[in-house]
Amino acid sequence: MTSAVRPYRQILRRPSRQIMVGKVPVGGDAPITVQSMTNTRTTDVAGTVAQIHRLEEAGADIVRVSCPDEESTAAFHHIVKQVSVPLVADIHFHYKRALEAADAGAACLRINPGNIGSADRVREVVRAAKANGCSIRIGVNAGSLERDLLEQYGEPCPEAMVESAQRHMRVLQDNDFHEFKISVKASDVFLAVAAYHALAEACDYPLHLGITEAGGLRGGTVKSAIGIGNLLWAGIGDTIRVSLSADPVEEIKAGFEILKSLGLRHRGVRVVSCPSCARQGFDVIKTVEVLEERLAHITTPMTLSIIGCVVNGPGEARETDIGLTGGGGGSHMVYVSGIKDHTIDDDRMVEHLVGLVEKKAAELDAAAKAAAEASAAE
Template identity: 65%
Template sequence: MSIRPFREIKRKNTKVINVGEVKVGGYNPISVQSMTNTLTSDSYSTIKQILEIQEAGADLVRVSCPDEESTKALKEIKKETQIPLVADIHFHYKRAIEAAENGANCLRINPGNIGDENKIKEVISAAENNNCSIRVGVNAGSLEKDILEKFKEPCPEALVESALRNIQILEDQNFENMKISVKSSDVFLSIAAYELLSEKTNYPLHLGITEAGGFVPGSIKSSIGIGKLLLNGIGDTIRVSLSDDPVEEVKVGNEILKSLNLRNRGVKIISCPSCARQAFKVIDTVKILEQKLSHIKEPVTLSVIGCVVNGPGEASMTDVGITGGGKGNNMLYLSGVQSEKILTDDIISKVVQEVEKKALEIKDRK
């Protein structure tokens, strides 16, 4: 069931680039990415984690390439995975060349940090020869010395000046296949930097609040910062940076997009916080349903409300709904219409069955 959103976001129409088979920019779907925390040289562990990240709903994945063993491992990793790979490179231009030649679809670098003009030309040549894009990644914690001296501290103007400088280095070599990020761990600094950068360039922007922290604080900071920018039409790809399992980053990223009606993937659950009126254990039920429905990729809406105060209204706007009733008789709604009474003990199995059926219908219509 499709409900017209109260507000539709008007996105900025940025330049479109390719990261592997994923189009980034323009009006293409906003992509979600995460980063592995395994040693990339340990190809077995890295492949395993990449597959988990992809299964969770990521569109892109970044891997760190600090040494030659890591860039060599990309060739094996690429054979065993389908998701586009972004190679994280710092300082050493040869690692960037090796990564491009061994299967990376994008290089995350700061051109100004990798050496003289000849080295930059070699990296650009490797990127062009291997259909590899570049992400210019500016971070408040690693700004150039002269920029820090000029602005005295990290500020929006400092991050944007660094970004524009690195963009110019690539443009001077006639390379424009790039996306840009200006990240900070400070929400306000990040928002202001991205807003300023969006005014000055039309390249696609990769959004994130870097080093956001653990699951709860990091998710909140990221939701506020990334969400504020997305609401204003800024951003083409996102990463939620958490001190947690990368799979959790993907889940939070997709939830941010779903909450803004920017991307529909998987089951969107509308549920109440529960109270003394609940006719079944809402919190426990939702936790179980989240786990049992995590495999579904089609956009299905599900409402789980513990009583009849708001339950019927929410159920009328979702594909599947369950509303608590008296004496263990709960009402199941399908496509907004009352269907049948369900005993409390049967809620999980019945809801899973109906959501899977609805997902199959949606898949067949594609």
């Protein structure tokens, strides 16, 4: 076995089964997927479709849609036809909603088999899932654990959450159904992380990671990054959702940033920038803000360093595709592929960098396409 060049960066993912959520593989050696959930009324077909399209553009691999009533599952049927991303139907308590959603084209059903009802009802849901090629997500939440488990353990704890998950797992296994993934979410980071670690040891099914009710955009992102990042670093997790009280598109952005930080998934431009100080040769904060907005359309994985002065600028630029180091007198050094290339002044800096990044992205895309074609021809 060849040792890693930088072993301190190596993450060994937990081996798991692989299931399909529509056309998207989850688990096994598949890339870790990023998902979100719509917050429009499902009966508002046009509004929900528009939001799903925005999520797709942001990079969502999977989108969940709530189906609380018969009107919603009827609308779900029309929504599925207008989007390309696989949709998960979010079902609670009403087993008929699961049947309707499966028939309407759901790629996955988010249920807890234990609260669907009798064994006969669970069998009906499994039969519908099998007939329609649906997978299932078992969703355990610390805030809605079974009463007997709370009485046994006294409070939500990792042991109670894993036992709840195992109960639901057995229900599906008893019906010879294994196309499922599991989540054990909590708003408490310590509880969620401990529960996922225990569940990872107890089964080989793919795991859906999340810190539920994490909070608003800033606080929720930080909290989720700590919890989800901790687990991913340990090799645990196959799909993630960053739960924020914010625009669902922000969940997708945060999810990719977490994955990019750990080198697990690369999409778009990763900006390396300094916090700025009195040494800066230009307004770093404003420049980065504008560039992130102007480069949001780039999906090609690449890196851009924006450093205000020569203390760290050249060193960071050597490690990035495009780099900018602030200089005196409004003239700044531009690096291309780690090599010092030319200077640019303040007035033309942003437009120039956008052009360089777009050109580099096109070159990288062309090289990747050529490599893929050559591989296919072998």
